[in-house]
Amino acid sequence: MPVETPLLDAVKYPADLRKLEKNQLRQLADELRAEVIDAVSVTGGHLGSGLGVVELTVAIHYVFNTPDDRLVWDVGHQCYPHKVLTGRRERIRTLRQGGGLSGFTKRAESEYDPFGAAHAATSISAALGFARARDHLGRKNNVVAVIGDGSMSAGMAYEGMNNAGHLGTRLIVILNDNDMSIAPPVGAMSAYLARAASGKLYQGVRKISKQFMKRLPPALYDKLAKAEEYGRAMVTGGTLFEELGFYYVGPIDGHNLDHLIPVLENVRDMDDGPVLVHVVTKKGKGYPPAEQSADKYHGVAKFDVVSGKQHKGAPNAPAYQKVFAKALIKEAEKDPLIVGITAAMPSGTSLDLFAEAFPDRCYDVGIAEQHAVTFAAGLAADGMKPFCAIYSTFLQRGYDSVVHDVALQNLPVRFPMDRAGLVGADGPTHAGAFDIAYLGCLPNMVLMAAGDEAELVHMTATAAAYDEGPIAFRYPRGEGVGVELPEQGRILEIGKGRIVREGTKVAILSYGARLAEAIKAADSLEAHGLSATVADARFAKPLDHDLIRQLVRHHEVVVTVEEGSVGGFGAFVLHFLAGEGLLDAGLKIRTMTLPDVYIDQDKPEKMYDVARLNAPHIVETVMKALGRSAEVVNLRG
Numbered sequence: 001m002p003v004e005t006p007l008l009d010a011v012k013y014p015a016d017l018r019k020l021e022k023n024q025l026r027q028l029a030d031e032l033r034a035e036v037i038d039a040v041s042v043t044g045g046h047l048g049s050g051l052g053v054v055e056l057t058v059a060i061h062y063v064f065n066t067p068d069d070r071l072v073w074d075v076g077h078q079c080y081p082h083k084v085l086t087g088r089r090e091r092i093r094t095l096r097q098g099g100g101l102s103g104f105t106k107r108a109e110s111e112y113d114p115f116g117a118a119h120a121a122t123s124i125s126a127a128l129g130f131a132r133a134r135d136h137l138g139r140k141n142n143v144v145a146v147i148g149d150g151s152m153s154a155g156m157a158y159e160g161m162n163n164a165g166h167l168g169t170r171l172i173v174i175l176n177d178n179d180m181s182i183a184p185p186v187g188a189m190s191a192y193l194a195r196a197a198s199g200k201l202y203q204g205v206r207k208i209s210k211q212f213m214k215r216l217p218p219a220l221y222d223k224l225a226k227a228e229e230y231g232r233a234m235v236t237g238g239t240l241f242e243e244l245g246f247y248y249v250g251p252i253d254g255h256n257l258d259h260l261i262p263v264l265e266n267v268r269d270m271d272d273g274p275v276l277v278h279v280v281t282k283k284g285k286g287y288p289p290a291e292q293s294a295d296k297y298h299g300v301a302k303f304d305v306v307s308g309k310q311h312k313g314a315p316n317a318p319a320y321q322k323v324f325a326k327a328l329i330k331e332a333e334k335d336p337l338i339v340g341i342t343a344a345m346p347s348g349t350s351l352d353l354f355a356e357a358f359p360d361r362c363y364d365v366g367i368a369e370q371h372a373v374t375f376a377a378g379l380a381a382d383g384m385k386p387f388c389a390i391y392s393t394f395l396q397r398g399y400d401s402v403v404h405d406v407a408l409q410n411l412p413v414r415f416p417m418d419r420a421g422l423v424g425a426d427g428p429t430h431a432g433a434f435d436i437a438y439l440g441c442l443p444n445m446v447l448m449a450a451g452d453e454a455e456l457v458h459m460t461a462t463a464a465a466y467d468e469g470p471i472a473f474r475y476p477r478g479e480g481v482g483v484e485l486p487e488q489g490r491i492l493e494i495g496k497g498r499i500v501r502e503g504t505k506v507a508i509l510s511y512g513a514r515l516a517e518a519i520k521a522a523d524s525l526e527a528h529g530l531s532a533t534v535a536d537a538r539f540a541k542p543l544d545h546d547l548i549r550q551l552v553r554h555h556e557v558v559v560t561v562e563e564g565s566v567g568g569f570g571a572f573v574l575h576f577l578a579g580e581g582l583l584d585a586g587l588k589i590r591t592m593t594l595p596d597v598y599i600d601q602d603k604p605e606k607m608y609d610v611a612r613l614n615a616p617h618i619v620e621t622v623m624k625a626l627g628r629s630a631e632v633v634n635l636r637g
């Protein structure tokens, strides 16, 4: 067997790829797949979805004149092969690290990333925008969106298709159907796609001119021609899409370059209307440990390429998400009205544990946060106690439902919000930065933040017991601080915080999981003769007015700390103090929040250094308020 000359080394950009012969693309795809596996083995990240689109990525860049032809990826977690082929191979092993490549598509990173992504189902709307810009500006480029079957469970995908079909704009949507979301897909749409993809023959291509058919490989042409003879009696794979105004082409084998390339060449050359090309792929394709795993290695730690064994360090403390799920199970054992809802994140929220305990009381509604919230509102309206568990960042997708369907009607929906604060490798698109601000402004809403994992147990119990209206509680990604967990959650008094340690001169009022840093800061200050009180606010709404008055009256400096954006807890405290006339000149009060910028990915502790929300920064803030900033350098050591 002659040793093949490596091809990937000669492909820095798609223009290099397009110089290859078609019969070389198979080898290129194999080399690309190996490169992605090796790279992710040292970086960790999203692997399965990228492996599933290796051939598709090669075919798209071969057929379309990227970057002039716009390629918009949905979510973007599958874009590692795309990044290797678009001038970023040298940096691919910096993926998701501080100063490295983003784990998603990002405009600032490359002209081959015309649109940033990470939250699902935005690609069709964005691509339609590019297509209409092209038409307005008299350009002729193609626009291609690649969206997964899981992302097709999000309503926004239909909003985009509906508008595209109505406008009749030339647009190519490639549906990458691997029959997986993060978990197996849910919903009628996935069943529909499964039917479409399960036909014995790949569906004939309807309505597209004959010249398309003759461009196909003879074997496939014969099959399709036969399929045409059977007319539409066969299970038609595309009716839904055709009703939305799209030509439907497919399903096509998304790993077969001999099928992909002629089809893409033909839809490229079509000059009318939007087209949806349905490709069938395998998530994790070409890497047995991924193919054989339940989640197809959707998100992986660094791993050994040969064995596929991930290098997951032993946890120092239980993960917040598991603490929440176990606490919820305990509450649900006592209360049959409790139900759980996730929007396609059963494992990430750990509601999969709840589902194991209560299979008929846990709903995975797909990537449909807006629906999840209003669904929960309906459940609550008629007597149930729904826990609508959505990451802080993804709850943004359901915000109007929170306002209009839950808060305004004062319905007792519970919102456990995981991934509050900075989340590390996923970067700014996934930071749970804004929920304090966007929920704290809503009448009827009660807001809690867990200072540690024991507090999370109490807050889960409190939420279960609270039936007066909506209540949300936030907690960070990852492990707790290692405090002892209570056997049973205690019901907290709504609107009451707690003093964690008594001091006299300085008061640090923490909201949420920066509490550990606040305690460290107090230790530093004590070591330098400054007696510091640490209080855990527990509630951002309603505020504990008595606690705040007490801190303000008995301390020279008060500092609030939260892992949230401007306009959150600190703002609420200042608003209260101003209203009480307590913001007089003598009061030294400072608010510490996330800075008003988007912080790129890094290790969380490093991101909190950038955000200036670690213990030394709290100390520095106190010292500057006391006019002793010169001593800060010593303090920081």
Ligand SMILES: Cc1ncc(C[n+]2csc(CCOP(=O)(O)OP(=O)(O)O)c2C)c(N)n1
Residues within 6 Å of the ligand: 049, 050, 052, 075, 077, 078, 118, 119, 120, 147, 148, 149, 150, 151, 152, 178, 180, 181, 182, 283, 298, 343, 344, 345, 367, 369, 394, 397
């Ligand atoms: C609005 C939103 N909700 C949830 C997620 C979390 N998420 C990331 S990828 C994914 C599954 C996507 O499935 P699919 O589109 O089929 O892509 P695949 O991983 O199968 O390639 C989910 C739920 C998200 N990115 N955006």
Ligand SMILES: CC(=O)[C@@H](O)[C@H](O)COP(=O)(O)O
Residues within 6 Å of the ligand: 046, 075, 077, 118, 182, 299, 348, 419, 423, 426, 477
């Ligand atoms: C791509 C995506 O949005 C999810 O896979 C997300 O990265 C999961 O985040 P966690 O790893 O914090 O669960």
Ligand SMILES: [Mg+2]
Residues within 6 Å of the ligand: 148, 149, 150, 151, 176, 177, 178, 179, 180, 181
């Ligand atoms: Mg999928």
